[in-house]
Amino acid sequence: DAGVIQSPRHEVTEMGQEVTLRCKPISGHDYLFWYRQTMMRGLELLIYFNNNVPIDDSGMPEDRFSAKMPNASFSTLKIQPSEPRDSAVYFCASSGQGKLPLHFGNGTRLTVT
Amino acid sequence: KNEVEQSPQNLTAQEGEFITINCSYSVGISALHWLQQHPGGGIVSLFMLSSGKKKHGRLIATINIQEKHSSLHITASHPRDSAVYICAVSARGTYKYIFGTGTRLKVLA
Numbered sequence: 001d002a003g004v005i006q007s008p009r010h011e012v013t014e015m016g017q018e019v020t021l022r023c024k025p026i027s028g029h030d031y032l033f034w035y036r037q038t039m040m041r042g043l044e045l046l047i048y049f050n051n052n053v054p055i056d057d058s059g060m061p062e063d064r065f066s067a068k069m070p071n072a073s074f075s076t077l078k079i080q081p082s083e084p085r086d087s088a089v090y091f092c093a094s095s096g097q098g099k100l101p102l103h104f105g106n107g108t109r110l111t112v113t
Numbered sequence: 114k115n116e117v118e119q120s121p122q123n124l125t126a127q128e129g130e131f132i133t134i135n136c137s138y139s140v141g142i143s144a145l146h147w148l149q150q151h152p153g154g155g156i157v158s159l160f161m162l163s164s165g166k167k168k169h170g171r172l173i174a175t176i177n178i179q180e181k182h183s184s185l186h187i188t189a190s191h192p193r194d195s196a197v198y199i200c201a202v203s204a205r206g207t208y209k210y211i212f213g214t215g216t217r218l219k220v221l222a
Contacts, residue, residue: 031208043199043212056209091156100203101146102210106155 002026004105006092012111018080021108023092024073033102034067034077035091043091049075082112116140119200119213126220132187134216136200139181146210147174147185148199156199159185190220 005024013019025032033048047057052069060067064083069075079086089109093102117138126132136145147159160167160174162183167174171190176183187194200213 033208042214043201043210045209048208093156095208100144100208101158101161103158104148104156109153 004092004094004103006090006105006108008108009106010109010111012113013082014113015083016081017112018078019082019086019110019112021077021090021092021110023075023077023105025075025092025094026096026103027073029094029096029103030072031095032069032075033093033095034075035093037089037091037107038087046077079110082110084112086110087112115214116211117200117202117213119216121216122214123217124219126190126218128191128220128222130190130220132190132194132218132220134185134198134200134218136183136185136213137181138183138200138202138211140202140211141205142202143205144203145176145183146201146203147183148201150197150199150215152196159198187218192220192222195219 007022030051034046035043036046037043046059047067048055049069065079067077087110089107091104091107093104095102120135144161144163146161149157149159162174162176171188173186195218197215197217199215201210203210
């Protein structure tokens, strides 16, 4: 099992640019979560999906953030336009049939200059 | 007050020492999780507990549901144990994790 795969591992972009982060969950997992980790706030849940449907997006900081899951094997988190305060590590995690624990990817380190 | 509190925030130990990291929580939970994060690395789930005690190699995790408290112990610590250890709880009835702020452990050779 390849685990949760995130890409890219590192992203450096300029303020105002669009950023797209990608995630491939473990095959067969029906829950997918996006988290953000910063020094100040630790890990925060942004949004989660069940069977490709967004269930709770209350953690999405503002309209500049959007997430999609077009099929069971792929999800994107998009930031448009990006700002320096979006700099963080973004983690994707998945679980099967609602069973814990979650399986985390290696994260994408985003730097917005 | 955070719903999940960890202590200490930072810990430096000498190789071979016995290490304890504590976690207290204030919400009803379905399970408590201990996670490990190496610098620049991903997050690995070490334990999921709903009662009692679990052991994996040199790592032991305990939970006291009545006291809403858990501990993670590392026996015979080694420099490769250096990482951030994060306590998280899954609140009853949800799949959301509530995270502690983490304990940064450094084990010196």
